Amino acid sequence: MNTILNPLYNLVSGVIILFHKALTPxxxxxxxxxxxxxxxxxxxxxxxxxxPLFVKQIKSQRALTALQPQMKAIQNKYKDDRQKxxxxxxxxxxxxxxNPLASCFPIIAQAPIFFALFTVLNGIARxxxxxxxxxxxxxxxxxxxxxxxxxxxxxxxxSDTTVKIVTVILIFIMSATTFTTQRQxxxxxxxxxxxxxxxxxxxxxxxxxxFPLIFAISGVNFPVGVxxxxxxxxxxxxxxxxxxxxxxxxxxxxxxxxxxxKRAHKAKEENRSKGGTVIDPENTELGQNGQxxxxxxxxxxxxxxxxx
Amino acid sequence: xxxxxxxxxxxxYQKWISPAFPARCKYYPSCSSYATSAIxxxxxxxxxxxxxxxxxxxxxxxxxVDYAVKPFTSNDKTSVGAI
Numbered sequence: 001m002n003t004i005l006n007p008l009y010n011l012v013s014g015v016i017i018l019f020h021k022a023l024t025p026x027x028x029x030x031x032x033x034x035x036x037x038x039x040x041x042x043x044x045x046x047x048x049x050x051x052p053l054f055v056k057q058i059k060s061q062r063a064l065t066a067l068q069p070q071m072k073a074i075q076n077k078y079k080d081d082r083q084k085x086x087x088x089x090x091x092x093x094x095x096x097x098x099n100p101l102a103s104c105f106p107i108i109a110q111a112p113i114f115f116a117l118f119t120v121l122n123g124i125a126r127x128x129x130x131x132x133x134x135x136x137x138x139x140x141x142x143x144x145x146x147x148x149x150x151x152x153x154x155x156x157x158x159s160d161t162t163v164k165i166v167t168v169i170l171i172f173i174m175s176a177t178t179f180t181t182q183r184q185x186x187x188x189x190x191x192x193x194x195x196x197x198x199x200x201x202x203x204x205x206x207x208x209x210x211f212p213l214i215f216a217i218s219g220v221n222f223p224v225g226v227x228x229x230x231x232x233x234x235x236x237x238x239x240x241x242x243x244x245x246x247x248x249x250x251x252x253x254x255x256x257x258x259x260x261x262k263r264a265h266k267a268k269e270e271n272r273s274k275g276g277t278v279i280d281p282e283n284t285e286l287g288q289n290g291q292x293x294x295x296x297x298x299x300x301x302x303x304x305x306x307x308x
Numbered sequence: 309x310x311x312x313x314x315x316x317x318x319x320x321y322q323k324w325i326s327p328a329f330p331a332r333c334k335y336y337p338s339c340s341s342y343a344t345s346a347i348x349x350x351x352x353x354x355x356x357x358x359x360x361x362x363x364x365x366x367x368x369x370x371x372x373v374d375y376a377v378k379p380f381t382s383n384d385k386t387s388v389g390a391i
Contacts, residue, residue: 053367087373090336094372102332104339105366185330210324 006131008116013131015042016120020137035144035151039117039225043232046113047240050106058244061100065251067092114229121225125152146224155220163224170227171219175212177234181241182208188245188255311347314355318344334371335361346376 019041020034027034064071070092078085093099120130124141133141144151149166150158158164186208219227249255322340333339342361346354357376365371 056367086336090334090371090373093334094370097370099334099369099371101334101371102330103334103365103367103369103371104332104362108362182329 005116005119008112009120009131011131012042012113012116013120013133015045017132017137030140030143032145032147032151035141035225036146036228039151039228040232042113042117043229043236046110047233047236050109053106054240057100057102058248060098061250062248063096063098064100067096067098110233114226117229118222118226121152121223124225125150125157125223146228149224151225151228152223154223157221157223166224167220167222167227170224170231171216173231174219174227174234175215177231177238178215179208179212181234181238182211184238184245185241188249188253188258311351314347315344318347334365334369335374336372337375339365342374342376349377 016035016038019038023034023037023041027037071089074085074088074092078088116130120133122128123130124133124138127138127142129135129138142150142152147162147166149160149163153160153163155164155167155171186205219230222230245253245255246259249259318340326340331338335342337345339358339361343354343358346357346361348354350357354376361374361376
């Protein structure tokens with residue numbers, strides 16, 4: 001087991017130590033800021049590596065615009081058979097070599113890192129070296145404080161009130177960011193659903209509120225450093241999604257319609273100021289997004305994203 | 309015994325965890341339902357199959373229809389045809 005885990009420990013501790021070395025001249029070797037920022041650096045590095053995957057997924061989601069007629073046909077043909085509908089939809093994606101779904105990979109890829117970080121940070125508290133985090137670094141990290149709380153301590157593992165307060169605040173941040181991210185996606189980012197998906201939407205709404213609770217329950221076992229990692233990665237997810245919803249929303253979603261309106265409005269304004277000999281302002285704007293005629297159709301029949 | 313436990317865990321995931329996130333599986337049936345049927349049919353071998361399925365469900369795959377236990381009717385083309 002250790003032959004699998006050791007490279008992971010090396011990787012995680014190595015990246016942290018690299019950031020630590022880079023930040024030491026600014027904040028000092030033993031400063032909690034240096035250590036906290038090193039963990040945040042690890043998150044940022046991982047998320048930057050994952051960006052191309054995210055972009056790829058967004059691109060194939062947008063490529064679906066061209067498949068709208070077929071998707072509509074499938075939905076109509078198998079109105080009463082959800083299974084057949086999902087099946088046909090998947091075949092369609094495969095035939096056109098575009099699949100809008102993300103797969104679990106981005107999560108599964110992060111899980112071992114998360115686990116390794118968990119072990120490495122717990123090792124600091126128990127004075128057990130992992131990977132490159134040893135010797136002087138281990139001593140320094142054990143004393144590092146994040147807003148007065150040792151980064152290696154957890155809510156349940158420490159009797160220190162400061163640790164308890166800091167962990168509670170971090171768990172709150174984690175829950176709040178997850179909540180906002182999910183809510184933002186549900187309210188603005190997803191195509192409006194037809195009645196057959198209402199139950200799923202209902203279920204999702206319950207989850208929306210239940211999930212922060214699950215975080216709170218598991219979060220009390222995690223060291224402050226892991227909570228820093230988790231909060232940062234949540235912030236990143238939120239920001240990433242915010243950007244996409246604002247700048248490149250899913251066709252058929254409320255955010256998409258908003259953007260279309262804004263663009264049409266802007267084009268009209270520009271036309272007016274120019275004295276307007278341009279053909280149709282809406283056409284030229286929508287032309288960038290592909291087929292203009294289809295855009296109108298999508299508002300009535302949004303693409304189905306959910307299948308389970 | 310182990311089968312029941314594993315399948316119960318997957319079912320709990322399907323009921324309580326998965327709905328909190330947008331659908332993400334590239335395949336039909338999803339990796340979790342694939343795993344349930346694979347494990348209930350093949351036991352330990354099903355576990356291996358499910359692992360392999362999870363690995364195949366990655367950003368570079370195009371997904372598709374893929375059953376652990378083949379149903380009666382299945383072919384690879386859509387009935388609505390290509391463009």
